[in-house]
Amino acid sequence: MSISYGIISLFLFFIISKRWFGISASLISSILLSVNPVFHFHQHSMTVLIVSFMLFLFFLERLQTLDYHYSSNWSWFGLSVSLALVFIHYGPGRIFSIILIGLWLFNFIYASKKYPRSKYIIKNIFLKLGLTFLISFILLVALDWRNLFSIIKFNEIIYPAGAETILGAFKSPTILNSFLLTFFLNGKVLLESITGLGKEYHSTLFTNMTSQFRYPLLNPILFLLLMAGIIISFIKLSKKNYFFSKPYVYCIILFLVCLFPLFFSAVYIINDPVKPDVGLSVYRMFYLLIPSYLLIAAFLNFIFAKIKNKKIYMLFISIVFFSFYVVSVNSLNKNYKNFDIKLNNVNYKISDFNLYEQWKDGTSYTNDWVERFVHNLRHAKYYNTAKKAKEKLDFNTNNKYYILNIDTKQFFEDQIVQHLRFNCYSVFFSIYLNSFGISSAWIQMIDLDKPEKVYRKFTLGKFSAPLIFKNDKMQYIKSPGFKGYFHYFSNNIPNVIIVTTAEELNFANNYLKKNNLSFVIIDI
Amino acid sequence: MIKKLFNFLNKNFFLYILILPFLSVGLISGPAILGNWESLNYYYIFSQFNTPLDFRISPRANIGVSAFFF
Numbered sequence: 001m002s003i004s005y006g007i008i009s010l011f012l013f014f015i016i017s018k019r020w021f022g023i024s025a026s027l028i029s030s031i032l033l034s035v036n037p038v039f040h041f042h043q044h045s046m047t048v049l050i051v052s053f054m055l056f057l058f059f060l061e062r063l064q065t066l067d068y069h070y071s072s073n074w075s076w077f078g079l080s081v082s083l084a085l086v087f088i089h090y091g092p093g094r095i096f097s098i099i100l101i102g103l104w105l106f107n108f109i110y111a112s113k114k115y116p117r118s119k120y121i122i123k124n125i126f127l128k129l130g131l132t133f134l135i136s137f138i139l140l141v142a143l144d145w146r147n148l149f150s151i152i153k154f155n156e157i158i159y160p161a162g163a164e165t166i167l168g169a170f171k172s173p174t175i176l177n178s179f180l181l182t183f184f185l186n187g188k189v190l191l192e193s194i195t196g197l198g199k200e201y202h203s204t205l206f207t208n209m210t211s212q213f214r215y216p217l218l219n220p221i222l223f224l225l226l227m228a229g230i231i232i233s234f235i236k237l238s239k240k241n242y243f244f245s246k247p248y249v250y251c252i253i254l255f256l257v258c259l260f261p262l263f264f265s266a267v268y269i270i271n272d273p274v275k276p277d278v279g280l281s282v283y284r285m286f287y288l289l290i291p292s293y294l295l296i297a298a299f300l301n302f303i304f305a306k307i308k309n310k311k312i313y314m315l316f317i318s319i320v321f322f323s324f325y326v327v328s329v330n331s332l333n334k335n336y337k338n339f340d341i342k343l344n345n346v347n348y349k350i351s352d353f354n355l356y357e358q359w360k361d362g363t364s365y366t367n368d369w370v371e372r373f374v375h376n377l378r379h380a381k382y383y384n385t386a387k388k389a390k391e392k393l394d395f396n397t398n399n400k401y402y403i404l405n406i407d408t409k410q411f412f413e414d415q416i417v418q419h420l421r422f423n424c425y426s427v428f429f430s431i432y433l434n435s436f437g438i439s440s441a442w443i444q445m446i447d448l449d450k451p452e453k454v455y456r457k458f459t460l461g462k463f464s465a466p467l468i469f470k471n472d473k474m475q476y477i478k479s480p481g482f483k484g485y486f487h488y489f490s491n492n493i494p495n496v497i498i499v500t501t502a503e504e505l506n507f508a509n510n511y512l513k514k515n516n517l518s519f520v521i522i523d524i
Numbered sequence: 525m526i527k528k529l530f531n532f533l534n535k536n537f538f539l540y541i542l543i544l545p546f547l548s549v550g551l552i553s554g555p556a557i558l559g560n561w562e563s564l565n566y567y568y569i570f571s572q573f574n575t576p577l578d579f580r581i582s583p584r585a586n587i588g589v590s591a592f593f594f
Contacts, residue, residue: 006550014543031546044554046562047587091585143579150581163585210559283561283587325546332552340556379557416567427571428563435556446573462573485573 005054006043010034012057013290016064017297020247025300028321033293035328037206037335038217038282049283052090056287058082059097060254063104067245070108076128080135087140088147091160092261092284098158099257105129111244164266164279176267176276186263189280192216194292195223199363201278207339208359211375213366214282217289221324222296229295230255232302251298255291262288275368344387346380378412379428385410386432389524393438393496401519402496403508404433404440408474423464423474426500427487433496434489440496441488443504449481476503486511561587 010030017026033039042050059082062075069075083101086093108125112118140147150156159167169177176182192198196219206215218226233248241247265280307313346358359373360366366373389404408425416424426442433440445465452460465476476482484507488494499505505521512519558566565588569576 003550007547010547010550011543027543030543034547034549040550040552041554043550045559047559047565049587087581088579089582090587091582140579140581144581147579147581150583156583157581160585161583207555210555210557210562212560281587329549329552332549336553336555343556375560375563376557379563383557416564422567422571424567424571427567428558431558431566431570444571444573448573461568461576463571487571 002046002050003043005050006039009043009050009054009057012054012061013293016057016061017294019064019068020241020250020294021297021301022304024304025297028300029293029297031321031325032222032296032328033289035325035332036217036222036289036293037328037332038209038215038286039289040332041206041209041215042286047283048090049286052086052093053286053289055082055085055089056093056096057290059086059093060100060290063100064245064250066104067241070125070128073128076132077135080132080139083132083136084139084143087136087157088143090283091163092258092287095158095261096257096287100254101129103253103257107244107246107249166264166266168266174268174270176269181276182265182267183263185267185276185278186265186280189214189278190259190262190285193282193285194218194226194288196220197223199365201365202363203366204361204363205335205339207335208361208366209282210379211359211372212281213369213372214280217282217285218292222292225296225299226292229297229299232299233295236298236302248298251291251294255288255295258287258291343376343380343383346377346384348381374412378414379432381411382425382428382432383435385524386429386436389433389522390436390438392522392524400495401512401517403505403512403519403521404496404498405505405521405523406498406500407524408500409472421467423467423476423500426498426504429500430487430498433498438496439488439490439494440498441486441494442498443507444485444487445476445501445503445507446483446485447477447479447481448483449479474501476501478503564588 010033013033014026014030017029021029042053059079062079062082065072065075066079083097086097105125109122112121112125115121137147137151140151159165166175166177166179166182169175176185189201192201193214193216196216201214202216203209203213209215230252233252236248237246237252239246239248262280262284265278265284268277268279270277303317304314307317342358346355348355355377356370356373359376360370385406393402406425406429411425414424414428416422423445430440430442446462447465448462450465452462465478465482468475468477484504486493486497497508499508568588
């Protein structure tokens, strides 16, 4: 699904850009965005980021439509829907959209004041805006009644709990309380990210984003195009597109709205006060891609207007951008391939510290935070064990079931087991086995009598029964409500069943025997 | 409304067809393992007794927003 969200995002970006800067410039900037490594990586990530990005673009498209059809009720309704959808996703989108609506209103009032009957028009716009918010809130409450409380406590929407900003320094001693130093350090990260130069805060491999390392948003060539776009936008600042629509002002404002709050991201002083940890993540910077590529489109539009009748220049520019596209696609492929090679060749026989070494990219940044690679190691182990399991399975025998009895001691302790005492080994092992084309089921042992448990601070859910470790073996804490269930994605229980504890093995064993199904147990 | 849609398709259809192969770069497969937050999200969504359907405005500021999006 995330891939389709990425493709829809590109189409929305193209539509927005085309309205302001024409087909050619928009087409090229959309294609450049599609090969951006940060965008491409998150297009393949099952997080809320890419869908939030798509919905924010939908919101921008609706807001842009109002420049042309501000009297259309459908346009306002579209804005209500987009606003409601932005609100239930990643936080920065909510803040940006509220600021942008405020600025749009300000611009509208300023522009329409010159016209006769302006008071009537402005009154009408306020009414429509009020209705837009009302419809958004009704939609949000209809989706989940608890949203009503969030709307009443509006600060929860724009400043959710756990927001990593300098304001957190009032409560937490681990957050740097110097306004200037926070601004300066975040500024350094942002400069590195936008210029693509420097390795102090960014990895040189975008695949390292799997372990929460930063990767630059733009490269030096795109940065130069962006700077040219900013200069052109300042030169053409007052140029109107239609009625009060000013694309160049809008792009600059959008860039500042997405950039400015990032300067106040929290900087942590947990481990080493001399070398603080800048918490500014790629996730928060991700929204900056939109104004950056819009500004690039602005510059391209300027160039195309200059060389409109000079076919030879047009051809030259087309060749340059096509080459850039080919090189970028090749680089994406190469990086993913290298990452796969690393995954397949992890040497688990060496000591713990050297295991981390295999993932480093030679920058001081990955060197300083090398322990973050534990995530790659954990999942590389699931991946490689699943690959080995695939080789062990014999699929020539029909109507046979296979119980894969996994020894979890071979895995690195997972953060979910470590902090929450939920069994996650079978869940992850199953997804990797599925990725090798083997449809598998895993068993969830659950305590139905116990209330839902908290997962990641605020979210309640019914996960696995709690685990304990006895004699180095993983066991469940049993109670009268303790039961087992199969989890699988197909219509019937797949031939391969994954078990990780004695309780799960018993459950699978009993089920297959009860149903007179032949099976073999394979120890992995 | 339908007329508008047809007009739009007539005007832009070939253009969108032209864009499609370029934008299909998204089909290049990503990393073979789950990312850090991705694994937490995957576990949250697919390891619960009942698949969560959560449309709540997330009270949290992090990327682990629980809105159903798959």
